[in-house]
Amino acid sequence: MHNVVFVLGPPGSGKGTICAKIQENLNYVHLSAGDLLRAERQREGSEFGALIESHIRNGSIVPVEITCSLLENAMKASGDVKGFLVDGFPRNEDNLQGWNKQMEGKALVQFVLFLSCPVPICIERCLNRGQGRTDDNEESLKKRVETYNHQTFPIIEHFEKSGLVREVKSERSVDEVYADVVKVFEQDNQ
Numbered sequence: 073m074h075n076v077v078f079v080l081g082p083p084g085s086g087k088g089t090i091c092a093k094i095q096e097n098l099n100y101v102h103l104s105a106g107d108l109l110r111a112e113r114q115r116e117g118s119e120f121g122a123l124i125e126s127h128i129r130n131g132s133i134v135p136v137e138i139t140c141s142l143l144e145n146a147m148k149a150s151g152d153v154k155g156f157l158v159d160g161f162p163r164n165e166d167n168l169q170g171w172n173k174q175m176e177g178k179a180l181v182q183f184v185l186f187l188s189c190p191v192p193i194c195i196e197r198c199l200n201r202g203q204g205r206t207d208d209n210e211e212s213l214k215k216r217v218e219t220y221n222h223q224t225f226p227i228i229e230h231f232e233k234s235g236l237v238r239e240v241k242s243e244r245s246v247d248e249v250y251a252d253v254v255k256v257f258e259q260d261n262q
């Protein structure tokens with residue numbers, strides 16, 4: 073049974089940055105759904121490359137059959153670990169239903185780490201990110217924020233109903249955000 077922490081928040085809220093620090097210090101394995109999709113997009117012979125690129129540019133969400141299989145394969149390849157940080161997933165109802173169907177009996181969701189951050193700050197961070205992403209531009213970001221507000225935030229509200237959400241405000245410095253994230257993991261592991 074894989075232990076899983078979902079990490080959600082608007083684009084640019086710091087999910088990847090914080091997950092990298094958790095992986096380094098708290099023995100969780102960071103799986104970014106976005107990174108896995110970008111790798112699949114580039115994979116020689118992938119039948120999904122064009123589809124993935126179109127969704128990424130459009131800020132829309134790739135069908136869960138593709139994303140969830142990439143996540144499950146990555147978990148299987150990681151062997152026996154303390155747990156997984158599943159970054160940027162589930163991002164919509166299709167993701168959630170697909171996860172429940174494919175991962176039933178295989179994964180236990182400990183909690184959802186929600187990095188909340190005002191959208192203008194998020195957009196500024198993405199525009200200054202400098203990683204050459206095809207979706208770090210005004211047009212894609214507008215659509216990504218729309219997707220977050222209308223499709224992803226309802227998923228956070230779904231988990232909130234079960235008391236699984238741990239919100240950390242992430243407009244502060246990385247160190248301040250991370251200090252509070254460590255407290256969340258410490259409280260959960262008590």
Ligand SMILES: Nc1ncnc2c1ncn2[C@@H]1O[C@H](COP(=O)(O)OP(=O)(O)OP(=O)(O)O)[C@@H](O)[C@H]1O
Pocket residue numbers: 081082083084085086087088089090106160197198200201202242243244245246247249
């Ligand atoms: N607390 C912070 N303060 C200032 N800059 C930050 C903070 N956290 C992350 N950043 C910077 O903001 C940018 C976006 O961070 P990151 O890639 O971690 O966000 P994300 O939530 O994974 O975004 P996306 O959903 O687009 O992948 C990066 O350039 C990162 O260095």
Ligand SMILES: Nc1ccn([C@H]2C[C@H](O)[C@@H](COP(=O)(O)O)O2)c(=O)n1
Pocket residue numbers: 083104105106107109127128131132133134135139159160161162163167207216
């Ligand atoms: N569950 C997911 C996660 C990501 N994607 C696509 C669409 C996102 O805008 C893009 C980038 O994700 P990020 O690196 O910003 O977390 O990847 C998706 O379709 N489904």
Ligand SMILES: [Mg+2]
Pocket residue numbers: 087088104106160
């Ligand atoms: Mg990210």
